[in-house]
Amino acid sequence: MLGLAARHHREPIRAFGNRESFRSLIGDVDVHGQLAGREPLHQSLYLWAKTTLPTYVLTMLGDRMEMAHAIEGRVPFLDHHVVEVIRSQPAAQKIRGMTEKFVLREAAHDVITDTVYRRQKHPFLSPPATLNPEKGLNALMQDILRGRVFGAMPFFDHKEVIKLLDRLPSADEGARVAWDQPLMMLTSAAVLHDRYGLAA
Numbered sequence: 793m794l795g796l797a798a799r800h801h802r803e804p805i806r807a808f809g810n811r812e813s814f815r816s817l818i819g820d821v822d823v824h825g826q827l828a829g830r831e832p833l834h835q836s837l838y839l840w841a842k843t844t845l846p847t848y849v850l851t852m853l854g855d856r857m858e859m860a861h862a863i864e865g866r867v868p869f870l871d872h873h874v875v876e877v878i879r880s881q882p883a884a885q886k887i888r889g890m891t892e893k894f895v896l897r898e899a900a901h902d903v904i905t906d907t908v909y910r911r912q913k914h915p916f917l918s919p920p921a922t923l924n925p926e927k928g929l930n931a932l933m934q935d936i937l938r939g940r941v942f943g944a945m946p947f948f949d950h951k952e953v954i955k956l957l958d959r960l961p962s963a964d965e966g967a968r969v970a971w972d973q974p975l976m977m978l979t980s981a982a983v984l985h986d987r988y989g990l991a992a
Contacts, residue, residue, distance in 0.1 A: 820842070827839075833883040833886060833887060834883065878895075881895065892912070897909055920968065920969050921972060921975075921976070922968035922969065922971055922975065923965065923969065933975060933976065933979045936982050936983065937954070937975065937978060938954055939982075941982050941985055941986040942978070942982040944985075945981065947981075948978065
């Protein structure tokens with residue numbers, strides 16, 4: 793996706809090129825109290841809980857929408873007794889090799905299929921728009937990313953994005969799926985840019 797960043801717009805580079813963004817992140821983290829001396833897995837889980845979980849997962853992936861309609865999802869996993877037990881377990885009970893949620897898989901082994909038991913954890917995503925070129929979502933994405941509003945945004949190279957859109961139909965399925973999320977992020981940025989009157 794970095795290749796789509798605008799090459800001819802130098803203002804963002806001048807403004808942010810020397811900024812070390814990770815410093816503001818680490819500045820809000822209890823490095824000595826929560827990270828130092830802990831296993832890498834627990835360090836990772838702590839950083840996840842302080843950053844991506846509240847700012848992305850709980851906000852954008854359904855939880856806030858559920859709560860807005862008084863619906864609570866994944867109730868058993870949010871019970872504080874379950875959280876306390878899992879928190880106290882060693883890393884080998886949480887992940888073993890490439891098997892995530894190890895203790896949960898073992899606990900449910902006799903009531904789930906072998907396919908589910910062995911399947912690697914993966915997110916639940918909507919069908920990629922890039923795989924459905926005749927559908928409305930793909931048409932909307934194409935219109936927005938080829939349009940005036942996205943072209944007016946100073947952060948991306950509009951010509952490179954259009955070249956990518958032109959190449960997608962002949963790309964293999966894996967490449968189209970891989971590009972779906974970045975393209976949807978660009979589409980969302982353009983919609984917000986237009987909705988809040990930020991276009992030049």
